[in-house]
Each structure stands twice: as structure tokens, then as C-alpha cells.
Amino acid sequence: MPWLAPLVAMLVVFTIYPLIYNVWLSFHEYAPLKRSLVYVGAENWITLFGDERFWSALSVTLSYFIVLLVVQLVLGMLIALLLDSDIAGFGVLRGLLSLTLVIPPAITGMMFLLIEDPEFGVLTFVLDILGVLDSTTPILATSSTALLGIMLADIWQWTPFMVLIFIAGLRSLPQEPNEAAMLDGASALQILRRITLPMMSKVIAVAVLIRGIDLLRAFDYMFVMTSGGPGTSTYTLSLYAWQQTFSFIKWGYGATISLVGLVIVLLLANLFIYFTRVRW
Amino acid sequence: MRDRDMKQHRAILVDDYVHGRIGRRDFLRKAAVLGLGAGILGSGIARPGGQLISSALAQDLRPSEEVLKWVKDVSSPFRGTTLKLATESTPPSNAIKDRLKPFFEEASGMKVEIEVLPLEQVLQKMTLDIASQLGTYDLYYIDQSWAASVSQDVFDPREQIADNPDLAMPNYQIEDFLPALVDGIAKYEDRWVGVPYDIPIFIMMYRKDIWERMGFEAPGTLEEYYEQAKAITDEMGPDVYGATGQMKSGHYSLECDWTAWLWGHGGSIFGPDGKFAGNDERGLEAMEYWTRLVKTMPPGVHGWTWDGQGQSVAQGVAASMMSWGEFFPYFDDPDETKVSGLMEAVRCPPPKRALRTVNQTGYGEIPGVAHQGGSSLAVSKNSKNPDPAWIFMQWATSYDTQVLITALGGGTGPTRASVYDDERIIANRRVGPGTTRHLDVVRESIAKDMGSEPDLPQWAELSNDTIPVRLGKYFAGDYGSVKEAMDDITEAVDEIVEG
């Protein structure tokens, strides 16, 4: 099928070649003195399983993924329900929300770095006034709050993405079931649970899939905001692989970490597709 | 009146004038007493709101015709070459990129492309270039902590001079580079890894007004510094804190602060046996001091690199910092900061006990309270244009260019001895952006107080990750005690060093 050829050709270059290269690389390591790659057998894989920092990065990645997926899903749905109305001005609100999508995550990271600065940041100031967090606890420099500080940037940027998807979904739903249910005296909450959400299931599934893939590969925000710190509390798999690859020139080990990351995404995504029966 | 006092009086006087506390006539009369020529007025002191450096002066600051003529002559076979360099955004690199490069390009017929990136990214690009032997960068900007790792990948400038006399710049005077800097920044074993290019070094910068109000003298010992910082924080906090730091977890800057206190207490990173020595008695004493001192700093220090640290002083949140002298000219800029004219620079307090000598440490580590973070500039062996790159490098690090870099407001410490004495540099000792009134302190610190990190290929990883990540965990409270934290660092460092 010649129509598919360009696509397949490009995807092979983009995925099959890097994949094979990474697998090959994971059995090699760069030797600084020889200025070349040498075969090291399964050493990288063995190191990986005993590497505390790998496990810590894995757990950070997974908690980032789970927490943000749930928060963005719930928050996104709530705001979508709130904004799904023809009241004058709501179109403007939806337009304003879509603004967050055009800002590069790297710049969003810098933006929140300034907002969350322990001395000069406006968020710190507000939290201090509210008594939530006083200025002696710098958000991004405290192990227990640093990941939350980064999550905030992600939530800010991507919740509107969910909102827009869900509004599109809500708007395309037929109204008849709702009306019938109302005549039967169902409450708004019942309608939401029994009718709206089930009809939205495919939209929700796709949103979860797309967002989930990106959350598991999270990199930009921690790269600019904390570089993984304090300690190792915001190192994700992507960032750890990046550090090994580019800062320490451990290409083999970096590739090994990346491969594990890839396997996790593939596994979770395919399980999800299988169980939710998403069909394209 | 001693020379040093005189300078201080001049600075105060100029400051008073700039801030409108004394009139012009008063100023001129007092200035004459202090031997301050009327010329200084022409060189750009102005009331706030006015232009800070007269444009006449800026226009006078052009490369010498002689140097440009040499560039032109020697470059004739290389016209049309494009040179690439990746550098951190530092004052010298910016001055070259913005102001001086066009002169070189016009004279040489070459094109110079300078890629400005944060330090970590510069180093990543450089190591990737070396590892892949790409040769996309003709010159490397090498932070001193990386000198050992790349020593085999760059030319030794002394060999370049000897091997190619036709390309050598007349009067380049390689011996003019401050010997302490050559030792600390450029040298690895017996090779020169380029020439010293810039020298940020720790000096003590403090708010003269606050110190005076508290009735303090400049700190004479580390302990006194702690007492003063604590008194200020107790008195003025949380609006103003006595000290500040660059203690972002997992960042190189945290390691820099650590070494200053470590060396200041007579400790060292390595012992002569090549093992980590930061957890010996002196090392623990330094940690204990540091832990106390941190309590006098703004809570934000744990998230700041030099950036936040500098801003905390610039915006009046912190009253002092023992850190990079490069910041001083910025503090004096009334457009950008709230402390213009209020800062004073002195040498760091002396170490608590005698410093260890190089023989008592490992890997060429030179203990000293004034941590240096200098960088060298070198021609890459992977470069496809080593000769034109060498011409550019000589020009960029020549006496004439360095004077211009410093006078144009970069304010970074020159790496050549002669530049400190140049009249154009001395003329810039006024309050205002790009001041050079701190350079005497910088020069003295380089000569007497400078501490240099060890040179070993693993140092880049240790200083950028292993040590600061664990120190960060310590300050975040992840360890039960200082001892536990330092033991963990010891284990990790020794394991990496033994490879």
C-alpha cells in the first residue's frame, strides 16, 4: 500500500532504529580512556537492579503518573461540567483556558520556578498569608514538597487540556437520555453517574491514554525546575536516563534505563487499551 | 592614610555623591584630598536616573589597532572560516559576544558563533562532542572541575606557541596569567588545559550600612562572621537575614559552598591516600559550623544556586554573602538592585587553623577559603580549524581584549596580572554597574586565599552529583546526623573513585 509507505518508513527510522540501537547500547558502555564503546555484557542490567537511584526514580515516576492522572482527570471533569453551558462569556473562558497549551513546558517550568521562589515568589507569599506553608519551607527545596511544586506546574498546564477534551465530549452527547431520566425524577448526580459518564467513557479513555503516556515520560518540568533535587526526590526515569547519558557519558546505562521506561509505558498502555477496549 | 583605607574612603565618597548625600562641590573638594582626579567625573559618575557610563567612554573602549592589524595579517589564509564555541553566559563571554566579536570578525574575515547556555548544558555539549569526536566546537569553555577529564582533548597553549611561531601573537605574554590561576584552573599534571579565561572567586561581600548600624567590623574570623550573621538575623529577620548561600540540592553550587567551609576549617576533600577526607574531625567541625550558619540564612537557600543567592543580596533580603566576586559589579547597578553603593568587598575571613598543603591532600586539591570557579578556554583537538581557533583564542585572552572585557562592565576578575593595573580598569572604580572597585580584593584573594578543587577525571560526577545530592539530603533532614551523612558520602565517593 503506497499510501502508507512514507509513514511506515519514517516510523521505522524513528522507532525501530533507536530501539535496536538502545538495546545494542545497553550491552555496551562508553570507555572514557579509549574514547569508544566497549562490550560489557549484561553488566548494565545487573547494575540497574541493584541501583537504589533507579528504584527511587521509578517510584517517583509512578507516583507522578498516578497522582497527576487522577487529579487532572477529576479536576478536568469537574471544570468541564462547570463550563459546559451556553451562558454568555463561557466561550471566552474556554478560550482563555486553552492558552496554557501553547506555552512550552520548559517555559512553564521557569514560570513556576519564579512563582514558587521561596523569597520572591507570589505563591509562597500567598501560602504564607493563608498559613498553609510558612516561608521557612521552600517548596521546591524540601524533599516532601518538591514533587508537589512540580506537579502544580503540570496540573496548571494540562488540566485545561482535559477540560477541553471533556467539553467536546459533553457537547456531542445526545440530550434525550438526560431528559428522559429527569422526567423519571433522577437527580443531577445520578444522571452524571448513570448516564453522562458511561457515555463519555471512550473520550475519557483516550484522554487517559494520551496524558498517561506523557506523564510517564515526564522530563521538562524537573529538568528546569529542580534538576532532580533535593536529593533524589524529583528524579524521574527520563531525567535519570538523561543525566547518565549526557552528564556522565554513560550511554549504555542511560539506554538501559530508557528501555525500562519504554517497557513500562508499553505494558501499561497496552493493558489499558486491552481492558478498556479502545478501538481506533 | 593607608592605601586600602584611602580606597575605601573614595568608594564611600563616590557613593555619597551618587546617592545625593553630598553636593558636587563638596564631592570635588573631598575627592581632591583623596587624590581622586577630576577625570573620574568624566568617566561616568552620574546621579541616579542619568546615564551611567558616558557614551564617550564606551566609544573609547575599542580594541587597539595594533592587535587588530595582527589579527588581520595572521588570519589571511583563513578568511571565511566559521568558528564555534559553546560557553556559559558569563561576563567575559557576553562582552566578547556582544561588543568585541564584530571587531575580530571584521579584521579576520572569520565568523565566530558563540552558543550561550547554562553551565550544565555547556558541559553536556562538550562531553558529547568529545565522546563522539565530532569536532563541531572549535573551542571549549572548560570549567575547572572538568579540566582533568578533557586534558587529553585540547591543545596545550605552550605547545601551540612553540610549534607554530608564525601564528603566535606578539606580546601575548603567556606568563602574564596569574600563576595561581594557571595552577588552579588550567593545569592538569604537567599539561596546560588552555589558558585561564575567567575567574569567579569567593570574596566576602557585605552591606556596609547594616554592618555599621550594628556596630560591626568586617568579620575577622569565621566564628565572628557567624556571630554577626546571627545577630543580624535575630535583629532584622525575617526581612533581612545575616548571611545567604547557594545550596540547591544536587547542584554544583552546593558543593562550592561546602568546600569553602570545609577548607576554612582546615579540612580537605581528599587525603593523601586518595580517600575521601571530608568526614574527619575537621570535616565534621565544618559541617557543624555550616549547619549553624544555615540558620541565619533565608530559608530559600536550599533552592538557590548562585542566581537566587545573588538576588537575595541584590534585593536586600540578605546582608552578606561569601561567594562569587562576579556579583559585585551587578550589586552596584542601581537599575537592577536595591543595594547599589551599599556593598563592600573584603577578603574572606581567614581559615580557623592552618590549611592543609597540597601534599596533605589528594589529586592536586589546594585548600583555601576563597573557592575558585574559574574556567579555561582551549582549542579542541577534534576541531577541523585548529589554527584559526588558536588565533581567536589568543585574541580573546589577550591583554587588550581582557581590559576591554573588564572595563565594559563585565566586572569579572581578569586572569592577567597586568590588566588589574591598567588605567582604564582603575578609572572604573566608581559606584555603578560594571564597577571595578572590588578588584583589588579579588586580586588579593587569588594570590592569598584561593582554594582549588581536586583534579581527577571522576571529579565532574562527584562535584555535580554525588556530593551535592547527598548534602542536599542532609539539609533536607534525610539523615539522622551529620556523621551519618558524611559516612554515606565517603562510601559513595570512594566507590566512584576506585571505579
Place this chain on the structure above:
Amino acid sequence: MIVETAATRRTRIVLAWLVTGLFVFPLYYWVTTAFKSSKDIFNIPPSVWQFSPTLKNFEEVFGISFGYLQRQEVGMGGGDFYMTPRLIDSIVVALGSTALAIVISTMAAYSLSRMDFSGRHHFVNWILSTRMMPPVAVAIPMFFLYKDIGLMDTHLGIIIIHALMNLPLAVLLLKSFFDDVPREIDESAIIDGATRWTIFRRIILPVASGGIAATAVLCFIFSWTEFIFVLTLTQTGLKTVPVVSSSFVTSTGTAWGNMAALGAASMAPAFIFILLVQKQLVRGLTLGSLKQ
């Protein structure tokens, strides 16, 4: 529609504006930072509403003069924050990669929408799974590949990699739009003797143009905001906005005002695109999970 009482309606309006306000506030803060001097940026407490506006940051970043910038000497981080060429790089890369991605993906999506072959579902899944590769893992192989074939540090190189990155989503999205076009149209055209190519060009493309526009906007945005590939595959030849922002981080501090000025200015092109195709975009975001 559920009938709302006046009170719930009022609550809804207030809540809606409040929530949107929360999301817009960081943007407001960032955009106003672009008009502040360092003193105002670092004021304590933060100056949110009151500051003395200046165009200095824009003057430095875009090399134009409104008369705010008077200094002669090199200031913090140097005066050279001139970013106009970098903005052009960004636009060239984003437009180029969008065009490339759209050409390839419309063809592929059309064929996937019309052809039934066993395992199509798996094939589509495979396309999606190419998006799951961590960019870090792609960066190194691509670095060596680009070095060998001379695409390193070129606009073309970045255009290609960004197009590649966008293909999976673009194909899925376009397939859903094409699925909406009834197959009967194709079939009747074939009976009239039209070739597949003619049908594609004359019928499918015009009918699905709204969907294609939405896909194009998404591709544009993803290229506009991409970070890792530009970081690793460029040197001095080009830089896009997200990567070049880090050059405002200097050894003597971060030039927040300049960074914000670039950030604010760079929102404009992408935002204009969004406004133009907002309706299709919102539907596009659902990636074909809605059937019309």
C-alpha cells in the same frame, strides 16, 4: 439541559470565572513580569498589580527601541538577548514540520480509514506506541544518525524529527475525521471512474479540511513547545524558543524580565492559530473518540 435555578446559575457563573481566573493568573503574572524591571520582579511582597512598567525587556529581546534602554555597557548576562532570529527559527521549524507531518499523515490516515485489512487495529496501535518511546532514548541514536547524514544543527533536521514525533497523533486524529466522511461518497466516485488519488484530492481533503486544520494546529503546538530534540540536535545553527529561554540563565543570575518578554511574545503566534480553529481543535483533542 438540566433546568437551573437562578441561584445555581449565579453560583455557576461565579465559580466558572473564579476557576478560570486561577488558571489565568500565572499567565498574567508572567506577562506582567515582561514589563517589569528586576526591582519589581524581586519586590517583597511580590508586586502583582503595582509596578512601574517598562519596555526595556522587549527592547533587549527584539532589538527595537522605545527609548527605555539607555545603557551602553554590558549588563547582567550581557546585552545580547536579541531573540528575533530565534523566534524565526521557531516559526520555520513549526511550520515546516507541521506541513511535512500533515502531508504524510493525511495519506496514511486516508488509507487506514478506507482499507480493511486484518490486524489494522494492531497496526494503529503500533503507530500509537511509537509515541511511547522516551525522547531521551531517541536523542542519542538520532544524534549519531544526524551527524553522519549531515542533518545535525539544521532546520531540516529539526523539521524532520518534529514531524516524526507528531505523526502518531496526527494519523489517529485524521483517521477519525476521515472516518466521518461516508464511504458511499468514495464508492460512487469510483463508479464514475475517479481514481483514489482524485477522490482523495477532490473530495476527501476539502470535506475534512476543518479536521486537517485542527490536526495542523496540534502539530504546530507540539513542535512549538518541544524541548529535548532541539536541545540535543542543535548547536549554533538554530534554536527554538523553549531551548533558547535557558540562555537567560546566566552565571550572575537569571534575566527573568527578558525571559518573560520572549515567553509572552512567543505565545502570540500559537494562540492566533488556536483562535482560528478553536472549534475543530477542541474536537481534534478528543482524537476521534467521538463519532458524529
